[in-house]
Amino acid sequence: MSDKRPLVGIIMGSQSDWATMRHSKETLDKLMITNETLVVSAHRTPSRLTKYATGAKKNGLKVIIAGAGMAAALPGATAAITPIPVLGVPMEGKVMGGLDSILSMVQMPAGIPVGTLAVGRSGAINAAIMAASILALSDPTISRNLEKFRANQTASVIETPQN
Ligand code: RP5
Numbered sequence: 001m002s003d004k005r006p007l008v009g010i011i012m013g014s015q016s017d018w019a020t021m022r023h024s025k026e027t028l029d030k031l032m033i034t035n036e037t038l039v040v041s042a043h044r045t046p047s048r049l050t051k052y053a054t055g056a057k058k059n060g061l062k063v064i065i066a067g068a069g070m071a072a073a074l075p076g077a078t079a080a081i082t083p084i085p086v087l088g089v090p091m092e093g094k095v096m097g098g099l100d101s102i103l104s105m106v107q108m109p110a111g112i113p114v115g116t117l118a119v120g121r122s123g124a125i126n127a128a129i130m131a132a133s134i135l136a137l138s139d140p141t142i143s144r145n146l147e148k149f150r151a152n153q154t155a156s157v158i159e160t161p162q163n
Contacts, residue, residue, distance in 0.1 A: 005060040006036040008131050011052065011078070013041045013068035017091055021067040023121050024089065027128035031145045033135065042073035049074070053081035063131040066114075067124065069093045072104040075114040085115060085134060087127040092120040 008028055012021045021037070028035045040048045056064060061084060068074035069091030079086040090101030098119035105116040115130065117123035129146070136143035 004034065006034045007060065007062045007135060008033055008035040008128075009052070009056060009061045009064045010035055010037045011040050011064060011066050011074065012037075013039075013043075013072065013074045015039055017067045017069060020091055020120055020124050021065075021089065023124035024065050024067070024128045027125050028131065031128070031132045031142065031149055033128075033132060033142060033145075040074070042068070042077040043071070046077075049077060050081065053078045056082045057084055063087065063134055065089060065124075065127040065131060067091060067127075068104075069098065069101045070095075070104075072101040075105050075116070076108050076112065079108070079112050079114050085131075086113075087130055088114040088116040089123040089127050090116065090119045 010021055010024050012018060025035060025037060038052060040052055042049055063085050064078055064082070065087045066075035066078050067089040070093060072088070072090055075086050075088030088105035090098050090105055092098040093101055102116065102119055105114050108114050117126045117130065132142055132146045136146050
């Protein structure tokens with residue numbers, strides 16, 4: 001790891017989001033990027049969210065990945081408190097596969113952006129890679145790890161489909 005303190009915070013609105021959000025953690029771990037995880041809900045635990053987001057910058061976090069479903073307020077509410085980049089991961093849900101969640105994250109009012117990724121596992125993985133890209137701008141070790149990760153991914157794509 002390039003730093004002992006977590007550089008990326010992975011937060012989620014519920015334990016039920018972990019099955020998706022663990023992909024963010026697994027991807028950051030592969031990239032050797034220090035991270036921490038926390039269940040925190042904009043609706044159910046607003047004080048926990050305020051404490052976490054208020055302290056995020058001084059605690060050394062550089063990016064927050066926030067996963068949530070339904071009326072997915074967590075990324076936006078986090079971005080309202082902290083100036084560090086917030087990447088939103090919408091959960092797949094019962095309303096048109098997660099359309100409710102993605103719109104809750106994408107439709108932020110001007111001035112408080114949330115970088116919103118795809119619904120579900122792809123979004124969770126891409127949020128981690130996007131966090132790595134942001135960190136790589138100022139961290140040569142993460143930059144090298146990210147280049148290796150992408151080269152390995154490219155090398156793993158077969159040309160001929162297999163049965
Ligand atoms: C959201 O409500 C959470 O992010 C979760 O995706 C959804 C449902 O939560 P549970 O009822 O499963 O705890 O706040």
